[in-house]
Amino acid sequence: MSDMGLLRSARLALLAGGLAAGLLAAGAAKAQEVIKIGAPLALTGGLADEGKKQDIVWKMWVEKVNAAGGLQVGDKKMKVELIEYDYQSEGQRASQLAEKLINDDKVQFLFAPFGSGHTKIVAGVGERYQIPTIACVASSESVFDQTFKHLFGTLSPNGGMTTAMVKLFKEKYPETKTIAVLGRDDVFPKSMAEGIAKAAEAQGLTVAYKELYPVGTMDHAAALSSIKATKPDWIYITGYTQDLILARKQMQDLGVTAPIVTMVTGPSYKEFTEGLGKLANGITSSSWWHHATSYTGEGVWPTTAAFYEEFKAKTGGDPDYVHGSCAAAGEVIADALERTGSLDKAKLRDAIAATDIQTFYGPIKFGPNGMNLPRELPIIQVQDETIKVLAPAAIKNADMIAMPK
């Protein structure tokens, strides 16, 4: 008996300790004087860089909102509290933390993390608890076709990116006949690879090569050699920054080139141009937002320039679309609170669905699936190691050039 007693008490103490901590946390979070937004973030692990971008702009936004007294809810102003947890780039952890945010921290809104896959996971939890989830870095329509009623995305559908790009490039380089596509087998990069092949075929191009490479590929020599053999006019590669840096480097090594080389969404990130240096020149891409745009609207940053200046002052670098889209996600919440004037869950959800605002990031208006409506998205190109905008015409600041030899 004696040793069993000890064992049992140790076991009890262990469980009870953990559970007591949970109870305390639950007790502490009862009075609701602030607006709480929960964000499971990848601050460590493979997606850490992306997670940190979200972290920076959300903190900027919250700071600015609170400095102005808070958000307008009915006749009073309420401060905003942002609660973040690191999910270490692990999906299972992300859903667990989303649940913790809702149950323990009693958040009224969720910000979804980077990437379509993890957005799906977090949105699933939000849906179950009927907590509105704003996704600022998920653009695959497959994420938004699950009939979730509480998921809203500030990026426009990536379907729009491909058709416009084919059109522009054909206009610029009418002799473009064939395209080679190499895509990463992951939600977003895969849908872009498939989208471009479809759009290219629809506009009369021949798809000379189309393959996916699995997550974890560290050598593209075989695929690139096969692409080289097809002598395409246009090479289109999708993947994460590290994949694209490697692919571009190996293209150079193996002498694989084409008049047009597109890497999605490589040049949207400054890590890409920094990592490649001169090799980045000439590479085109799509993006959802660029700081060269000049939108005006409501919220803490009245113009794109205002956001750009403040971001630059704070971090010393240029914001990319992740920064822009995520900072704008806060405005969706601010606007919905102002219009409903209460914290009622169902009313807030309906108010968000009816969002129709102008922001520094551009217009935000959700379609029936919860995604921001399609708009003309920037097509960008690296020229002299800086990002130039080729289209749409309103923000165009350079003409397209062919890939340097």
Added chain:
Amino acid sequence: MAIYLQTLVNGLMLGALYACLAVGFSLVWGVLNVINMLHGSFIILGGYLTYFAWHAYGIHPVIMLPVVAALMFALGFALQRGLINKVVSAPVLTTLTLTFGLDMILYNAMTYFFTATPRRITLDLGAISLGPITLPVDRLLGTGLALLLTLLLYAVMRGSSIGRAIVAVRMDRMAAELMGIRTDRIYAITFGIGALMAGAAGVVFATIFPITTNVTGIWLGKAFVVCVVGGLGSVPGALVGGLVLGLVESFAGHWFGPQQAMTAGFLLMLVLLLTRPTGLVGVKGYE
């Protein structure tokens, strides 16, 4: 035809890099009977040291090679001396779990200090064309360096007294002890050499692949495959294993598409595990 030649050359160059990456892992496994889960992080650590020396002070990677090698040897020697030696004769699970725990610490520290941003040394030395074949200069240099390092290790193992002691311990630990060899010391030196080779591979890799903590697991996986394919604990084993894996990935990627390239490598490993556990050129008694 040209495409096959190119695929062959791609595979051989990749294979030499794989061999260089795996030889230290194989040595530690063969001699100490320890699966070193730290190996992938050692490679990336070597890569980071090279990158920061180049980025901050403009030191050329070739100059960094001996520096990184010495540092990594010291790190490996100290780890083995201080920690791993204490459980070196414990079952597989114990040593594997221990090195896994150590890897979590090293990985966390690297992500914390260096972030996960992929880094790259932009030497970009261009390419040489031989008829229809293109040879990237830095890959060629990397291949040469990898082969040189691997052969150097082979020479040390064969020619020096330390090397002969290591081989003796691998063959028969008891007998080696009776002959007056201090196995603890030999173990620490071997682990140090393992870390040194990982670090050296990291220097070579830094000029060719993006350096980021995201890929530590991928390189570790390659080391596993190479060891099983070639056979454990010997330099020629790692060399053969690396070249075979490089060729298999290259040709599978060409014929079946990049999606199947990695699958082919793992399948090859599984088949060899079951049919020829000593590997293609393995030593009997290590299965």
Added chain:
Amino acid sequence: MKPLPLYASLVVGLAILAAAPLYGDNYVVRTAAIVAMYGALATSWNFIGGFTGYPSFSTAAFFGLGAYVGALCQRSGVPMVVAWAIASVAVAAFAALLGGILLRLRGHYFAIGSIAVVELCRLIVSSWSSLTGGGDGLNLPLVQGTPEDLMRFFLMVMLVILAASLLVTILVDRSRLGFGLRCIHQNEDAAAMVGVNTTAYKVAAYTLSAVFCAAAGATYASWTGYIDPTDSFQIVLTVKVVVMALLGGAGTILGPAIGAAAFVLLEEVFWANFIDWNRAILGLVIVVLIFFLPGGLLSLRRRLMPGGAA
């Protein structure tokens, strides 16, 4: 361990978990469900890793395959619980076949082979996109009901899986199979010589180590409603489960489950308090464990009570 205290602590442990909805909010209930899930995974691993002494790293393969088989069944209209059953049986059959081939290997080679299985499963599932959706992953029909009800439901299911795995562990421990497995652990060749059918026994242990993992995986898939290859076949999951079993005490009946509970609770504490360094701290715990508690938590009894029955 004598039967009575064993059963008593088992029942108390399960009761503490089952009662989570009474004393905790949804997050506590969720943590209890995760404890139960990892408890089941670690207890499963114990059959092959603890009793038999084969360093298996296949857990994530069984878990992920279970999730995928369950998800595919549910998507083609099979009721949820039936889908879980199909997943368990199918993966058990797969494990039996695989075991017949893989268990010829020993020591490090078996360890490598079993890790390779995880990676191969991930690659195959990810490239067979016509069936599995590839890198897009699969959506499952969301289970209807309030979050509280759902959470309780999944806690109960995970507890049933855990209880079943523990029950089978006790049965195996008392049976000829358990004896044979321990013989193989001690000395496989000797075991074969005294008439233990080592191959059949090892395959049985390997299959047992798969069936509950598959059930947990299928349940987990229904619970989250979305699965993808990268998250379903994680090497980290495999190693974590082994560490849990070692933490509690490999080869004992309750050790792995206790180790899982301790590990999950520790993880919670570190995650909540040390954002930047939680992985390193966990690594440190593993290292300390290896040096100071090589027999697992259960060995504490012996240490603290010299003379107490071991």
